[in-house]
Each structure stands twice: as structure tokens, then as C-alpha cells.
Amino acid sequence: MATSALPTLPTADVGHGYTTTGLPHRKVAIWAFIGSECMLFASLISTYLIYKGRSVKGPFPHEPWTDPANGHVFKPILNIPVTSCSTFVLLMSSLAMVLALAAVENRDKPKVSLGDKILGSSRLWLLMTALLGITFLGFQAFEFTSFVHEGLSIRTNLFGSSFFTLTGFHGAHVTAGVIWLLTMLAIDFKRGLGPKDALNVDIMALYWHFVDVVWIAIFTLIYLIK
């Protein structure tokens, strides 16, 4: 009796990666995951904002500080020109990512001109995205190293703790994204990616763009707002 009350699903839906809504279940899952990630980064950003300006000793993000113990003067620690460059790099990686997805989706379409061939090369754009992601991580490694050399570590003050935790978590997400990209690139070199793989690339692209939008928020809230 109970079984007869169950809704009848289209046969195509059963056990083949589609939810009862007809949407791919992995795409629903990645959006749900991205939603949960919003909450994670909200907690990290709010922690940073709550502790902002409450550090007893420097170095500080936007203001110089003189250490009373030895008279050493610390410059404002944030390097806006370098971070602006890394922000630009991450934004361009998002462009490369959508071009990679478009190339995979349109792989079967004829490519006449050289421009079409370049735009239609998923390998080129996946490689470009991964390289830009690695460049961003290089900028972050440079920033972290220079901060430590200038006297700011995760244990120095509240700013250091909240800053390194927030940007470190974001960097870990970028690292995971780069590994994902390189894996997809290896698959592309091995057997080629076509329209049947578009969903897989789309899911990866959604994750990558999410990492980008988180950085858009971090760049403004942490680096630009004094």
C-alpha cells in the first residue's frame, strides 16, 4: 500500500545522476556545497571584522606602529599594489575558466579561423586557469613570507591570527582548485574533453568562480577598507 503511494519517476531519472527535479544531482550538490561555504567564509570574515582594531600591539594593517620595547618602527603591513595584482590575476583566471568550459561545450563545432581554434582549445584555457591560480598562490606565499619577515605571524596579535586564518583558508581552497584543474587537464590530454564532460567541467568551474568571488569580498573588506 505504501509503495503504491510513491510518486512515479521518469525512467531516465532513476540511478543516472538526475534528481527528481530533473536537475543533475552533482550540480545541485555543488551549489549546496557552495552555499555551505558561504557560511564558512562568513564566520571567518566576521571574526576578522570583530577583531579589527583590537590588537594591543602591532604591526597593524593600515597604520604605522612603533614598538615601545625597542623603538622599532613598523610600516603598515598590507601591500596594496601586490594584492591588487594578485586580485587581477584571480579575476583573469575566472575568465580563462569560463573560456575552458565554453571550449569543452563547443568542442564538436567546426573551427575555421585561428581565433576559433585558440578560443576552442580547452587544454589551453585549463592550463591558463591553473597557471593563473598558481600565480595567485605565489603572490600569497610572497605576502605571507614578507609579513613574517616584517614581524607579523599568526601568533603576533589578533590581526595576525584572524588575517592568516582567513586568507590561509582561502589559499587552501585555491590550492584544492588548482589540483582539481590539473587533474581535469590531465584527463583532457589523456582522452580529450567533450560535451559529455561539460557537467564535470561546469562543476569545477563553479567551485573556481566561488573562490574568486570570496576573494572579491576579502580584497575589499580586509585590504581596502581602512
Add this chain to the structure above:
Amino acid sequence: MSADSSHGNSPAAVAIEHDLGAEHEHPTWSVYWKVALVLTLVTVLEVWCYYLPSFVATPYFVPVLLVLSAFKFTVVVMFYMHLRYDHKLFRVLFTGPLILAMIAITALLFLFGKLAIRTGLLT
């Protein structure tokens, strides 16, 4: 992976996608390039604002940066993440937690005294 992929090309799946609007037309390459240009220009504008001491001193500095940042965020989500073209369920799955996250941040900032409303009623 292969099961999903092969299913994705089957007539039944295509029919379902068309019926429910799972996959719509994505923007063209030229739209992607224009979006990248807009994002770059807005980022330049943000950094330019940061280096204008006279503007930084005004009460408009923070709201302008927040609006510019929200604009970039929205553009990436709408065009690069295709939320403008995809199924409404994805929009709900993203904007729901995002609104909740923004409410949580705002509530915490009020709770810890980082934000305050001065209405004069409490003093």
C-alpha cells in the same frame, strides 16, 4: 562519471533538461571578455579610491567600496557562474545561504559593538 555523462546526452535527459530549464544558453565568448573588462575596470576604480586621501576621509568611502565589491560579486555570479541563465533552484541554493551569511555577519558586528544605530531613543 561515464554513467552521468552518457545519460546527459540521452534523449530522455535532454527532454528533462528542456522541460525544467536545467541548461540554458550560456553567454558568448565576447560577453565573457566584456565581463572581464568590466571587472578589471571596477577593480582599478576600487584601488584608485583607496589612494585618494580626500575621498578616504569622507563617509562615502566604505559604502562606495562595498557597492563596487557587491557589483563585482554579482557580475561574476550572474555571468561566469551562469546563475542568470540556470535553473531557479540553483539561485535559491546560493542566495539563501548567502543572505543568511550576510545577516549573521551583520548580527555579529552589532553584537560585538562594531556597528551601532544611533536613534537617540536609548539615551
